[in-house]
Amino acid sequence: MDDSARMWITTVPPLHPDDVEVVLALDHASQDPGERMTSVLLNRGHEGEEGVFYFLASDLSARYERTADRLSVSVTAPRHLLARELPVLPETLREELSELPGGASDHDRVTLLSRAIATDFVPAEQDGEKQPVLLMGSVGPASLTELFSRFEKGEADIAVLNAE
Template sequence: MNASPGIRITAVPPFGAADVGVLLSVDTASAEPGERAVRGLLGHGHEGEEGVHHLLPHDLAARYARAGDRLAVTLVTTRAVLVRRLAEQPDLLAEFADIPTEGGDAWLPLRRREPATDFVPADRDGEARAVLLIDHPGPVASPEALPAGFEAGESGLAVLNARW
């Protein structure tokens, strides 16, 4: 899976100046199948309090892997969830028909970024730190612009469960 300019990963202070985490962005205007699939899954969140949508861990999740100086972050879902959630988009589903699942655990990779970084998303209480996902229209000039777009109401924010 190739990375596109519309998806980025960077260490940012998502919750406060001292709390650094992983932030991915997805271009909601992209024609790339992986980003379209993520966009479709984000649209099927479970509504909580006003303006808050929750994704179930099996709907969309993130996987971390380290290889030398690279930190890979892959957005994953199950083939069953993808088929159920995107049934009205058979052309998009066809893009994923021949992609094997990862590690035999039925996780289907949708998007992957693998930057060179020494950042390690620390475990908390035995769980890997969550991945923040910002969806936005069009390319973003800089990682700093992503939180500003969210604050301006131009972007959505999702917190994805992650594991190593």
């Protein structure tokens, strides 16, 4: 699936039906190494509201970048955290992860996911903090409607990532 089918600017009815959010799809069964590692790292979060997981910015974080009419979002993790998790991962995934690029502004972080869409949406800021990015994860690719349906059935999860 291309980025525009895996990133949305929308309201999220299960959370705050009036707030506009940036949502990224995450396929827990993906063969993409960054997506697979993101799924592994999701186990390090702690649950807030039912089904919503929060993370330390030092573990997983998102970064917004605007170029002309495109909004890009990258999800990054620190290299040292990946190194700690690598010994328990399959060898092929370890090799693929070692080849992932560093973060644009911080080479001690690895870019696990990157999505972009054409939009005029500008993420809100409050007290100098950009609004979080939501990761909606499930097994297999899904449209936004399908992700919401899976979430209601308990077959999808939502993770809230701090954003830069």
